[in-house]
Amino acid sequence: MVEEAKDGDSEAEELLPVRDGVSCEEGGGGALIHSSIITLMHNKDALTHFRKINKNNPHPENRESNRQEIIERMEIKNEITMIPCFGFCKGLEEGSEEWKKMSKKVREACESHGCFLLMCDEIIPKGLNEELLKQMEALFDLPEETKKKHISPKAYSGYNGKDPVIPLCESFGVDDVHLSDSAQTFTNVMWPQGNPSFCETLRTMSIKMLDISFLIMKMIVEGYGLPQHYISDVENMKSSCNSRLIKYHVPESNNDCETGLLSHSDKNTLTVLCQNGVQGLQVLSRDGKWIELEIPQHGFVVIVGDVLKAWSNGRLHAVTHRVMMSGEKERYTFGVFAKPKEEMVIEVPHELVEDKVHPLRYRPFNYGEFLHYFVQTLKENALQAFAGV
Numbered sequence: 001m002v003e004e005a006k007d008g009d010s011e012a013e014e015l016l017p018v019r020d021g022v023s024c025e026e027g028g029g030g031a032l033i034h035s036s037i038i039t040l041m042h043n044k045d046a047l048t049h050f051r052k053i054n055k056n057n058p059h060p061e062n063r064e065s066n067r068q069e070i071i072e073r074m075e076i077k078n079e080i081t082m083i084p085c086f087g088f089c090k091g092l093e094e095g096s097e098e099w100k101k102m103s104k105k106v107r108e109a110c111e112s113h114g115c116f117l118l119m120c121d122e123i124i125p126k127g128l129n130e131e132l133l134k135q136m137e138a139l140f141d142l143p144e145e146t147k148k149k150h151i152s153p154k155a156y157s158g159y160n161g162k163d164p165v166i167p168l169c170e171s172f173g174v175d176d177v178h179l180s181d182s183a184q185t186f187t188n189v190m191w192p193q194g195n196p197s198f199c200e201t202l203r204t205m206s207i208k209m210l211d212i213s214f215l216i217m218k219m220i221v222e223g224y225g226l227p228q229h230y231i232s233d234v235e236n237m238k239s240s241c242n243s244r245l246i247k248y249h250v251p252e253s254n255n256d257c258e259t260g261l262l263s264h265s266d267k268n269t270l271t272v273l274c275q276n277g278v279q280g281l282q283v284l285s286r287d288g289k290w291i292e293l294e295i296p297q298h299g300f301v302v303i304v305g306d307v308l309k310a311w312s313n314g315r316l317h318a319v320t321h322r323v324m325m326s327g328e329k330e331r332y333t334f335g336v337f338a339k340p341k342e343e344m345v346i347e348v349p350h351e352l353v354e355d356k357v358h359p360l361r362y363r364p365f366n367y368g369e370f371l372h373y374f375v376q377t378l379k380e381n382a383l384q385a386f387a388g389v
């Protein structure tokens with residue numbers, strides 16, 4: 001019997017003291033784990049106010065009381081939504097009590113929200129994020145004819161720019177950086193004279209972020225209390241990956257907000273994103289409201305994709321999200337999209353099927369065929385239409 005997440009209750013217990021704008025809880029025996037929560041409000045006024053007081057206030061203790069004040073105000077209005085923020089530290093050992101506790105929280109967050117925020121600067125040093133995001137500025141500043149030289153027959157790979165549907169967005173996809181010399185090939189095309197530092201940073205960040213994806217997927221298996229042999233399912237579901245480098249331009253008109261990326265669910269297994277501090281990512285809450293994510297500095301966002309949703313028999317929520325751009329600064333995002341190799345078959349573990357509460361929702365399906373179906377139809381409900389039973 002698989003344990004169920006109770007919507008919302010894990011967040012309520014986690015309103016903890018703020019550290020650097022993030023509330024933290026020390027794990028037993030020396031800060032092994034700190035788990036935390038970021039407050040997300042879909043009321044824009046409150047969010048703006050919250051940002052303002054936190055930015056202008058150098059004293060964490062006052063930040064907390066201000067933050068608490070806002071939270072209370074918003075709770076009264078019943079207009080508050082919480083997306084959990086967890087911290088993974090180096091000493092987080094598989095099988096330890098801290099690991100088990102964290103696994104439960106991760107699984108609950110993925111079921112309730114389909115996403116969470118993550119601080120893990122002991123695993124991925126802050127400097128590395130910053131380095132890549134800075135180097136991405138030089139990449140996108142290259143001449144259009146150079147950028148267009150990065151081509152690929154695969155969806156989400158190659159260079160995409162000047163799409164009239166999403167004119168603010170430009171992106172590069174690079175496949176399987178961890179398995180091949182694709183980072184080197186990409187770098188050589190962009191900088192024929194060489195750019196070893198860019199190549200190395202892209203490789204290291206991709207591998208580290210894919211490792212984080214693996215860790216999270218193992219936590220989900222643990223969170224469901226599934227036998228260890230399902231780790232091989234997880235390995236299959238992250239047997240390939242797409243590293244994506246994205247730039248969102250500043251809207252030209254004086255409009256408040258313009259679409260950077262259309263609303264979608266990710267078609268891969270699990271996505272890990274970092275960004276340059278310019279906010280804009282929004283997730284659709286279960287009650288149909290857009291929530292603007294306030295991603296902490298050096299923080300990551302983890303998003304559940306359709307593959308995990310299918311594998312978990314619909315328990316995990318592949319959250320719909322989009323990017324809205326406002327303000328005067330460009331947004332740069334770097335994402336690692338863990339996915340199965342195209343020949344892989346996604347199949348629900350029999351432990352996650354129960355006749356009454358959880359009858360089988362998805363038939364076994366070939367990942368490459370699913371992707372092909374989506375690219376052909378661009379159906380919003382592609383997973384249901386393709387593999388739903």
Ligand SMILES: O=C(O)CCC(=O)C(=O)O
Binds near residue numbers: 281
């Ligand atoms: O730029 C972002 O923050 C979101 C990117 C995204 O959702 C995607 O590429 O699928």
Ligand SMILES: [Fe+2]
Binds near residue numbers: 264271
């Ligand atoms: Fe996405």
